[in-house]
Amino acid sequence: MESISAGSEERLVVVDDHPLFRDALSAALGRHRPACRIEALASFDALQQRLGRDAELDLILLDLHLPDSHGLSGLAWLRGHHPELPVLMISAHDDPDIVQRALADGAAGFLSKSADAETLSHAIDQVLAGETWVPDGFDPASSESEESALAQRVGELTPQQYRILCMLGDGLLNKQIAWELDITEATVKAHMTAIMRKLAVNNRTQAVTLFNRLAVRKQDVD
Structure with a gap:
């Protein structure tokens, strides 16, 4: 071609x-x-x-x-x-x-x-060309869902906030995140406050739970 x-x-x-x-x-x-x-x-x-x-x-x-x-x-x-x-x-x-x-x-x-x-x-x-490509036999019907709204909120995170949220999703503690990113724990906490505000949640557990909705586990597609 x-x-x-x-x-x-x-x-x-x-x-x-x-x-x-x-x-x-x-x-x-x-x-x-x-x-x-x-x-x-x-x-x-x-x-x-x-x-x-x-x-x-x-x-x-x-x-x-x-x-x-x-x-x-x-x-x-x-x-x-x-x-x-x-x-x-x-x-x-x-x-x-x-x-x-x-x-x-x-x-x-x-x-x-x-x-x-x-x-x-x-x-x-x-x-x-501005078109959509999908596997043969798949009907690309459009859909609005809770996940789409969540995706928009995740899209508002800064690169550093996104990295921190990924680390939270992996189970890292604030001090571990601070060490990995070479920042202070106070800075991690400040980022967490901004993350929770953007995701419209009240604590880190809710943030991780919400974020994990976008995960695709291997067993989901096997």
């Missing part, structure tokens, strides 16, 4: 924590879309830093199961901070419920990791 335009360079970012798949996907994109400039990143944190330096991109291909993005919460954050950037979710699973949740939370498409390179390129064509 030919690339969209031989005269313009597409800027794509692949975000996946598995080196073999990340490299294979980047190589496949390079072969089928020679006009692309492709960057490969290993974590959601690296993507946040990349966007902080330069957000002039055409498309983000985002792995669903990044360890530091808690399922669909990374997508929610991206839609809140960079609504102009289309995000194509990539996963080894294409369970209809997960696909629907991703679309409801703002994904421009959902692609299985088992797709061949030509299908991948076609999916990118559609997404860059």
Whole structure:
């Protein structure tokens, strides 16, 4: 399949924590879309830093199961901070419920990791044209849900607040978070106050419970 335009360079970012798949996907994109400039990143944190330096991109291909993005919460954050950037979710699973949740939370498409390179390129064509790409046989009916409202609230968090909330979701205590981020416990508590206000909750337990609704566990898609 030919690339969209031989005269313009597409800027794509692949975000996946598995080196073999990340490299294979980047190589496949390079072969089928020679006009692309492709960057490969290993974590959601690296993507946040990349966007902080330069957000002039055409498309983000985002792995669903990044360890530091808690399922669909990374997508929610991206839609809140960079609504102009289309995000194509990539996963080894294409369970209809997960696909629907991703679309409801703002994904421009959902692609299985088992797709061949030509299908991948076609999916990118559609997404860059402003259309939605979903697995064969899936009905992309739009839906508004509580999760969509939650995704919007998560999208209001700053990058540091998002990192802290992810760490809370992993069960870390304030002092552990402070050590990991090289900040004081008082700063962590100040961020927690802002997080709870943005999520409209009263304590950290409620914040984690709400945040975990955006998680996608392996057993949910097996």
